[in-house]
Amino acid sequence: MISIGIDVGSVAAKAAAYDGEKIIATALLPTGWSPKESGGQLLKEIMGDLNITRDDISTIVGTGYGRVSLSFIDKKVTEITCHGRGAHYIDPNIRTVIDIGGQDSKIIKLNDKGTVIDFLMNDKCAAGTGRFLQVMANALEVDVGDLSELAAGTEPANINSMCTVFAESEVVSLMAEGASKEAIASGLLHSVCNKTYSLASRMGVENKVFFSGGVSRNKKLGELLSNKLGVSIISTDESQFLGAIGAAIIGYK
């Protein structure tokens, strides 16, 4: 039997399938307007990939903010718990997860069994989240996926405001003054790094640190965080599936 985890986030919906030993498939879709539709679509996709039917699935666990809309799931689990379990699967030595998603950021502390022992979350303020970078990439007229490369090897422009709205005005002014996109991109990543640092340092960060969430694809930001926190930070391509992986594992029986 196989268990499935579905993690419907604000930007992307993710699914993972677990066979009791390892993750055997993952899938990803934009969340779009309807978490229910994207969740259902993912389930179909992963069953198609694995060439299985609903009868081969023991449990489906939903997580992420859109989990409440999923009518076909057996169980709902908070994303904090799922992220913890997912990180433990990837590396049992992980003790801290820094997760930066499209609309929130979280710091999660784990014990050696992958159980969450503490966490802090910011979901009230767009600063320091993927949304901040999205707004800024827009102002800079670049793709958000290019910010990391743009910022690499450049001294950061000074961006004083943490607030997304005020920082956006600063970016517009900096461009008008002729600052390079590279320097501005670097300044923006420093801003997200500082905001994350101030969240993380309220709880303390223990090795190993895993960087997850959509924003973890930004390699340069990972480097900045690692320097600022004075720890080494790991991240993998699986990191955006952390919640789905954890949900699948929790659902397995």
Place this chain on the structure above:
Amino acid sequence: MISIGIDVGSVAAKAAAYDGEKIIATALLPTGWSPKESGGQLLKEIMGDLNITRDDISTIVGTGYGRVSLSFIDKKVTEITCHGRGAHYIDPNIRTVIDIGGQDSKIIKLNDKGTVIDFLMNDKCAAGTGRFLQVMANALEVDVGDLSELAAGTEPANINSMCTVFAESEVVSLMAEGASKEAIASGLLHSVCNKTYSLASRMGVENKVFFSGGVSRNKKLGELLSNKLGVSIISTDESQFLGAIGAAIIGYK
């Protein structure tokens, strides 16, 4: 002799002239790109209005965030102090000033001499400031000056996020779902009211309360604040000149 106060804010630059007894002239300009230029322009304008020369002016006092750029002033005074003094001039019974400007909001407590005894300021977060309303009016495709009238007599739509960025997305969704502009405008004013309330209640609010700053032209917001705080709130057309008035009075000798 006459003293002049110049208050260069983030959105508007204001000037006032004082003859030792009363304010004899005021002037207003958009701050634009250069606080120095708009400040200088205001000085010319007010001298023209009063038909006076530089020799008739004893002192020029600058206040507001742009005061640092004014090379022709005799003295700089913080806007908090100037607001207090300006409010005392308008009505000596004022004990609390709620000032909501283009980029910040402040709660100022005064004694019976118009001296500031305590204050709280938010200039880090665009929520609860004029900027919030500007962004939202844009999303609603209405003029920010029409929000008060739009919102009058309508039940507010529910806007859950305080954050400007997240609230903007809510406004876009509400419009897509067919909510009326009136209900959304009302919801937005409730949001600013709640944010102001949480700042004000950290310090306590004592009668009489004066509502100033550019956002105080929004009559409906004044009503909401008055209900929420359980105090009567006064505001006058002079209220946007509070800082300039205070600066002129402080400068008089």
